Amino acid sequence: MADRQGLGPVLTVPNLISFMRLLGVPLFLYLFLATDATGWAVAVLAIGGLSDWVDGFAARRLKQVSRLGELLDPLADRLYILATLFALTFKDVVPWWFTIALLAREAVMVLCLVVLRILGHGPPPVHYVGKTATAILLMGFPMMLLAHLSDSARPWAHPSGWALLWWGIVLYWVAAVFYFIQAAVHVRAGRAAAAGAP
Template sequence: MVDGQADRRGLGPVLTVPNFFTFARLLGVPLFLYLFLATDATGWAVTVLAVGGLSDWVDGFLARRLNQTSRLGELLDPLADRLYILATLFALTYRDIVPWWFTIALIAREAVMVLVLVVLRILGHGPPPVHYVGKTATAVLLMGFPMMLLAHFSDAARPWAQPSGWALLWWGIVLYWLAAAFYVIQATVHVRAGRAAAAAGAP
């Protein structure tokens, strides 16, 4: 019954293996924040963050492999990515592990994406499909954050973890903004195509 209701709303099947992994990744966000900010279990917090980042591709891979793609999964997957990035960014900035200017650069990118989605919604369009550059940027950022955590809390790992972490974060933020530019272009083309189709069908 749940699946049928979801189908009528256009979300597709809900109780699928890929969606299970996505839900598990979503639960990892508050778990990471609790372990990192409310306890001394920094090692477990790093583990949760690393697993969440490394498993970013699992739900998409399983959806294609098992032929269980759904609109719900397409919506939840980027939501999980953004929540992981924003939660980690907040936590690391709060602990002075990541500087404020890096945080502002990522938040500004998210603000651009929200603005694009709002404009599309007002014009009657849905969000553009997830671009592989955006997925790559997310994966790179989610590898860089655990490196920065490791460098901050482990003197032995700092000599290699800190430069590796910064290299990943710089690569990730450049790709993140590049993906935003692609989304803006996609949205513009989509809106223009919709207007052209409407004009062609007008009497």
């Protein structure tokens, strides 16, 4: 099934995986904030993080790459990160300064996308550094949550979680710099093509 807006096929295996990942966001928030099922919340968060690469792998393996899938994958990643970040900050698992540092990066990216849209360009392609940073953050969050919930796991889960979060946020900002460079090259190429058009 394909749409008429250039998004490509909709009902594909990778897109269904992305939809399932999106459904995991409200499920995690409900389990973690509204119930005592924190163990299940950790499981949902871990599965969401570990499945980060599955939709992209399935798209390439099954030759089902689509524009919709390219939009859903980073959307699911960002929603997982933001929802988890707010929930863990609310529960004092992650400090506010880390939240502000990560949100500042998201604000910079949104500003970049707005400028590109105003200039008539779409978003730059997802960079592997950004995907790596996202995967690391999505592994660090459940590790921090596990350390918060289990006294026996805390001695190894807490330092491991912080190592992943530090590594992830540094790469996250490095990826933002790469996106800026990609966007600038894209805009310059578009202007050069427009100037050279008869």
